[in-house]
Amino acid sequence: MFLACIKSERLKLKHSNIWIAFVLLPVIPAVMGTKNYLNNLYILQSEWSSLWTQETLFYSNFFFAPLIAVCCSYLWRMENQNKNRHLLLTMPVPLRDIFLGKFASIVKITIVVQLWIYGLYIISGKLVSLPGFPPAQTFFYTLRGVLGGMVIAALQLTLSMIIRSFAVPIVIAIIGSITGLLASNSPYGAYYPYSLMMLGMNANKTEDMLSGSANIFLASSLFYLTLICLIAVLILKRQDVHA
Numbered sequence: 172m173f174l175a176c177i178k179s180e181r182l183k184l185k186h187s188n189i190w191i192a193f194v195l196l197p198v199i200p201a202v203m204g205t206k207n208y209l210n211n212l213y214i215l216q217s218e219w220s221s222l223w224t225q226e227t228l229f230y231s232n233f234f235f236a237p238l239i240a241v242c243c244s245y246l247w248r249m250e251n252q253n254k255n256r257h258l259l260l261t262m263p264v265p266l267r268d269i270f271l272g273k274f275a276s277i278v279k280i281t282i283v284v285q286l287w288i289y290g291l292y293i294i295s296g297k298l299v300s301l302p303g304f305p306p307a308q309t310f311f312y313t314l315r316g317v318l319g320g321m322v323i324a325a326l327q328l329t330l331s332m333i334i335r336s337f338a339v340p341i342v343i344a345i346i347g348s349i350t351g352l353l354a355s356n357s358p359y360g361a362y363y364p365y366s367l368m369m370l371g372m373n374a375n376k377t378e379d380m381l382s383g384s385a386n387i388f389l390a391s392s393l394f395y396l397t398l399i400c401l402i403a404v405l406i407l408k409r410q411d412v413h414a
Contacts, residue, residue, distance in 0.1 A: 172264050176272025180246060184276060189245055193284055196238055200229035201291035209299060219296055219305040220377045223312075226292050228375040231316065231368050232352045235284075236323050240344035242280055243327040244337045246273045251335040266407040270332070274400065277324040282317055289313045312373045315381075318392045319367030323347070325399040326364050332403060355380075361387045364395050 184190070204226030208215055215221035250259050259269065293305060323344075330340040351365030355374070360366040361384060370388055373380050381388050 173268040180276040205295040231372040231374040236344040240341040243331040247331040316372035319371035329403040
């Protein structure tokens with residue numbers, strides 16, 4: 172049933188135009204970051220590492236959460252209309268699989284977007300004539316950002332399930348991005364869900380922000396992932412009882 176749910180969500184995304192947003196929108200922070208890098212060459216002298224700080228500054232701080240929130244709202248849009256939620260809850264499918272099927276689709280998108288943003292980073296570097304290729308550590312940051320992104324994805328998917336509005340969860344994601352930026356610059360950033368993506372990507376930093384605290388980041392990410400998914404499934408089950 173779980174695989175069937177994944178297939179169903181994949182077909183839903185396949186027949187939509189939402190992929191256009193995931194292809195085009197990451198180009199904006201890449202362009203903004205590259206422009207910022209070129210305008211501050213007298214300060215940013217670490218070449219590839221400096222370019223990374225600028226592109227991740229815009230992408231992970233301001234673009235990722237709202238972008239993934241759009242997809243989460245889209246995946247729940249049909250179920251949130253009319254009596255479709257009631258029909259969903261009466262289907263012979265485990266409620267756990269319904270949520271996790273949607274979450275698996277969001278995780279796949281998160282991975283694809285992360286790889287795309289890394290590809291844009293390399294393209295940007297070559298366009299501004301940076302020598303060689305990026306340090307391997309930046310790709311590690313990209314993969315680490317996937318874990319932080321999964322937490323935001325799970326949270327936004329749950330919010331879109333609870334709040335039957337397309338726009339409100341996206342607004343929450345924008346607010347979360349702003350507060351996450353503030354929290355990431357404090358000692359408590361690793362404990363705030365919206366900061367985990369920024370910390371994972373090492374946004375706007377040349378030195379690893381998680382040096383000495385990687386275990387806390389990992390534990391916090393896994394804790395939130397487990398907690399949010401459990402809460403989401405419990406809420407669905409409660410709705411099923413009331414249905």
